[in-house]
Amino acid sequence: MTGYALLTPSLIGIVVFLLVPIVVVIWLSFQKWDLLAPLTAVGLDNWTNVLTDAAFGNSLLVTLAFVVLVIPVQTALGLFVAVLLNRRLPGSGAFRVIYVVPWVCAPLALGVVWNWIFAPTGGALNALLGTHVPWLSEPALALPAVAAVTIWSQVGYVTLFFVAGLAAIPEQILEAARVDGAGPTRVFWSVTVPLLRPTLFFVLVTSVISSFQVFDTVYALTKGGPQARTDVIAYSIYRTAFTDFNLGQASVMAIVLFAILVVVTLGQQLYFRRRITYDLS
Amino acid sequence: MKRSRFLLAVSVLTVGVLALAGCSAGGGDDDDGGGGSTTVTFRTWDENAAEAYKQSFAEFHEKNPTITVKIDVVPWSDYFTSLRTDVAGGNADDIFWINNSSYGSYASGGKLIDVDKALGAGAKKAWAPSVVAQFTQDDALWGVPQTSDGGIAVYYNKKLLADAGLSESDISHLTWSPNASGDDTLLPVSEKLTKDAAGTTADESGFDPSNITQWGYSAAEDLQAIYLPFIGSNGGTFQKADNSFTFTNPKTEQAFSYIVDLINRYHVSPGAADTNGNGDFTKDQFLQGKIALFQSGLYNLANVAGNAKFEWGVVPLPAGPAGAVSVTNGIVAAGNAHSAHLDATKKVLKWIGSKEGNQFIGATGANLPAVTAAQQTYFDYWKGQGVDVSPFFDVIKDNPTIPAPTGANFNAAGSAYKPILDEVFLGRLPVDKGLAQAQAAANKAMAG
Numbered sequence: 139m140t141g142y143a144l145l146t147p148s149l150i151g152i153v154v155f156l157l158v159p160i161v162v163v164i165w166l167s168f169q170k171w172d173l174l175a176p177l178t179a180v181g182l183d184n185w186t187n188v189l190t191d192a193a194f195g196n197s198l199l200v201t202l203a204f205v206v207l208v209i210p211v212q213t214a215l216g217l218f219v220a221v222l223l224n225r226r227l228p229g230s231g232a233f234r235v236i237y238v239v240p241w242v243c244a245p246l247a248l249g250v251v252w253n254w255i256f257a258p259t260g261g262a263l264n265a266l267l268g269t270h271v272p273w274l275s276e277p278a279l280a281l282p283a284v285a286a287v288t289i290w291s292q293v294g295y296v297t298l299f300f301v302a303g304l305a306a307i308p309e310q311i312l313e314a315a316r317v318d319g320a321g322p323t324r325v326f327w328s329v330t331v332p333l334l335r336p337t338l339f340f341v342l343v344t345s346v347i348s349s350f351q352v353f354d355t356v357y358a359l360t361k362g363g364p365q366a367r368t369d370v371i372a373y374s375i376y377r378t379a380f381t382d383f384n385l386g387q388a389s390v391m392a393i394v395l396f397a398i399l400v401v402v403t404l405g406q407q408l409y410f411r412r413r414i415t416y417d418l419s
Numbered sequence: 420m421k422r423s424r425f426l427l428a429v430s431v432l433t434v435g436v437l438a439l440a441g442c443s444a445g446g447g448d449d450d451d452g453g454g455g456s457t458t459v460t461f462r463t464w465d466e467n468a469a470e471a472y473k474q475s476f477a478e479f480h481e482k483n484p485t486i487t488v489k490i491d492v493v494p495w496s497d498y499f500t501s502l503r504t505d506v507a508g509g510n511a512d513d514i515f516w517i518n519n520s521s522y523g524s525y526a527s528g529g530k531l532i533d534v535d536k537a538l539g540a541g542a543k544k545a546w547a548p549s550v551v552a553q554f555t556q557d558d559a560l561w562g563v564p565q566t567s568d569g570g571i572a573v574y575y576n577k578k579l580l581a582d583a584g585l586s587e588s589d590i591s592h593l594t595w596s597p598n599a600s601g602d603d604t605l606l607p608v609s610e611k612l613t614k615d616a617a618g619t620t621a622d623e624s625g626f627d628p629s630n631i632t633q634w635g636y637s638a639a640e641d642l643q644a645i646y647l648p649f650i651g652s653n654g655g656t657f658q659k660a661d662n663s664f665t666f667t668n669p670k671t672e673q674a675f676s677y678i679v680d681l682i683n684r685y686h687v688s689p690g691a692a693d694t695n696g697n698g699d700f701t702k703d704q705f706l707q708g709k710i711a712l713f714q715s716g717l718y719n720l721a722n723v724a725g726n727a728k729f730e731w732g733v734v735p736l737p738a739g740p741a742g743a744v745s746v747t748n749g750i751v752a753a754g755n756a757h758s759a760h761l762d763a764t765k766k767v768l769k770w771i772g773s774k775e776g777n778q779f780i781g782a783t784g785a786n787l788p789a790v791t792a793a794q795q796t797y798f799d800y801w802k803g804q805g806v807d808v809s810p811f812f813d814v815i816k817d818n819p820t821i822p823a824p825t826g827a828n829f830n831a832a833g834s835a836y837k838p839i840l841d842e843v844f845l846g847r848l849p850v851d852k853g854l855a856q857a858q859a860a861a862n863k864a865m866a867g
Contacts, residue, residue: 172524172528173503173504173506173507174503174506174507174524174525174527174528174530175524175527175528253696253697257693257697258690258692258693259689259690259693270629270630272690272692272693274692274696275691275692275695275696275841275845276692360696361696362838363695363696363838363841364838364841364842364845365838365842366838377834380500380503380504381500381830381831381833381834382828382830382831382834382835382864383503383524383830383831384831
C-alpha cells in the first residue's frame with residue numbers, strides 16, 4: 139500500500155495530463171462540438187467522415203513522405219557530424235554548441251526567418267542564387283523545403299545523442315579491432331555502428347515520432363499549401379480543430395495519428411530488440 | 420521535440436473540456452459593486468487601440484474607483500483561436516473585441532451579453548448605424564460598437580507618381596472595366612508606374628516581367644482591400660442573403676479575372692507567390708517605395724503615416740462599371756455573458772459606448788470611433804497631421820456598399836476556399852474553374 143501511496147504524485151500527473159485527455163479525446167470523437175454550441179452526440183459520423191475524406195488520406199501520405207524525406211538524411215547527417223566532433227579537434231566544442239543552436243531556438247521564430255530566406259522577392263536564397271524561385275508555393279518544392287528546414291533544425295539534437303553514444307564506446311574495443319587489422323571504415327561499420335544501436339534506437343524512435351507530429355515549421359512556412367502538398371496530419375488536426383472548429387473530427391484524426399505512432403514505435407522496438415545484445419559493462 | 424505549439428493546442432483543448440466537465444467558469448473572487456474592488460478584463464488585438472483604452476479606463480477608474488479595467492492584447496494571428504478556446508474553457512475576458520465574421524456563432528451559442536437588454540434598446544442611437552446593423556442578429560445587438568472602418572481608398576507615393584510624369588489629377592478618378600476594355604484608366608496608369616530593372620515601364624516594348632523593381636498597383640488576394648471592392652464595383656456579389664457564396668456570379672468572376680490579369684498578364688502588381696502567404700507584402704513594398712498605388716483601408720493609416728519616408732497622399736477607390744463600391748467593417752466590444760461580475764462589466768460597456776469613453780481611440784488617431792459623437796476627434800487628429808481622410812468616407816457616404824463577409828462558419832469556409840483562390844491568383848488554375856471549386860468548397864464548409 140505504501141508503494142502506491144508513494145506513487146500517487148506522479149500517478150496524478152499521468153492521469154490528469156495523459157489518461158484523462160486520451161479518454162476525453164476518444165469521447166469527443168463521437169461528438170459534434172464547435173467550442174461554443176452545446177455538444178451533440180453524433181455516433182460514428184465523425185469517424186466515417188474522416189476515414190472517407192480524400193483530404194485526410196492526402197494528409198497521411200504527405201506525412202509519410204515527410205518522414206521518409208527527413209529521417210534518413212537527418213540520422214545520417216547527425217551521425218556524420220557526431221563522428222567529426224568526436225575526433226576532438228581544436229574548436230570542436232564550439233561546433234558542438236553551434237550545431238545545437240537551431241534546435242534550441244523557438245521554432246516559430248525560425249519559421250519567420252526561413253520565410254524571409256525563401257521569399258521569392260527579396261529573399262536571401264534567391265538573392266544568393268540569382269533566381270526568382272517561389273520555393274514555398276511551387277508544389278514540387280514546398281515539402282522538400284519544409285523538410286530541409288526541419289532537418290537543419292534537428293541535426294544538432296540528433297548529433298548530441300550520437301556524440302554521447304560514441305563517447306560511451308570503450309577505447310579498448312576499437313583498439314582491439316585495429317590490432318586485429320581492421321581499417322577505419324571496417325572499424326566504423328563493424329564495431330562503432332553496432333555498438334551505437336541503443337543510441338540509434340532512441341534517436342530513431344524519438345525523431346520518427348516528432349516527424350509524424352511536425353507542426354511548427356509547416357504552420358510558419360506554408361500553412362499546408364500549395365495544393366495541400368504540405369498538409370501534414372498535425373497541421374490538418376490543428377486546422378480542423380481551431381480554424382474550422384470541428385473538434386469531433388479533429389479528435390478522430392488525433393486518434394488515428396496516435397494509433398499509427400503506436401504501431402510504428404512497436405515495430406521499431408521489435409526490430410531493435412533482436413539486434414541489441416551487447417553488454418559493455 | 421518541436422511540437423510545443425501542437426501540445427499547447429491540445430492542452431488548451433483539454434483545459435476547455437475539463438472546465439466544461441464541471442470545474443465551472445470564472446474566478447468569483449470579488450463581488451459586484453458593494454464595498455470591495457472589482458477587476459474587469461478587456462481583450463483587443465490592436466496595440467494602438469490598447470494605448471487609447473488605457474487612457475479611457477484610467478478616466479473610468481477615477482469616476483468608478485471600485486472598478487479597475489485590465490487590458491489584454493492578443494495578436495491578430497491568434498486572436499480568434501484563443502478567444503474561442505478561452506470562451507469554451509470559461510477563461511475569457513469580461514469584454515472582448517470581436518469582428519463581423521466571427522461574432523455570429525458566439526451570439527447564437529449564448530456567450531455574449533445582449534446589449535439591448537444590458538444598456539437599453541435606446542443606447543444604439545448613439546452609435547454608427549452601419550456597425551449596429553452589422554452586429555445585429557436575431558433582433559438583438561451583440562456588442563458595443565467601438566470602431567467604424569470607413570471604406571477602402573488608394574494610398575499613393577507622390578515621388579513615384581512624379582517620376583512617371585503623372586500628376587494627382589491622373590489618378591484621382593481612376594476607373595476600370597472587365598478585360599481592361601473601354602473606359603479603363605487603372606491599367607494604363609499602373610503600367611506607367613511599373614518598371615523593370617532597366618527602367619523600362621510595363622507599357623513599353625522590351626519590358627522584362629521577370630525582373631520587376633517597382634510595381635504600379637497592389638492587386639493581391641486580399642478580401643477586404645482588393646477583391647470585395649472589385650466585386651462590388653462590378654455589380655457582383657460575394658454572399659447571398661442566406662450567407663452562401665456566389666463566386667460563380669458572372670460579375671464576380673469578371674472582377675476576379677481582372678485582378679488576376681493585373682498580376683499575371685500585365686505584371687503591374689507583385690506575383691501571388693509573394694502575396695498569397697504574406698498579407699503584409701504589398702504594405703511593406705509600398706512603405707519601401709516599391710509600389711506606387713497601395714489600395715487599403717483606414718486600418719493602415721497610422722501605419723503609413725508613421726512609417727512612410729516619402730511624400731504620400733490618398734485618392735478614391737477606382738470605380739468600376741457599377742461605380743466605386745467599397746466594403747465597410749466595424750468592430751464591437753462584446754460582453755462575456757458568463758462574466759463573474761456582470762454589473763461591473765455592464766458599467767464598463769456603457770462607458771466605452773459613450774462619447775467620453777470612446778473618444779480616446781479617435782483622439783490618438785488609432786481608429787475611427789463608432790460612437791457618432793466621438794468621431795470628430797479622429798478627423799481633428801488627422802487634420803492636425805495634415806492628412807485628408809475624406810476619400811475613405813466619401814466612398815461609403817450615400818453610396819452602395821458591398822457587405823462584409825459573415826456567417827457562423829465563415830472561418831471554416833475561408834480555410835476551405837483560400838487554398839483554391841491561392842491557385843487562381845498564382846495563375847495555375849483558370850479563374851472560372853477555380854471559382855467554381857472555391858464556391859463548392861466554401862458552401863460545403865459553411866453548411867458545417
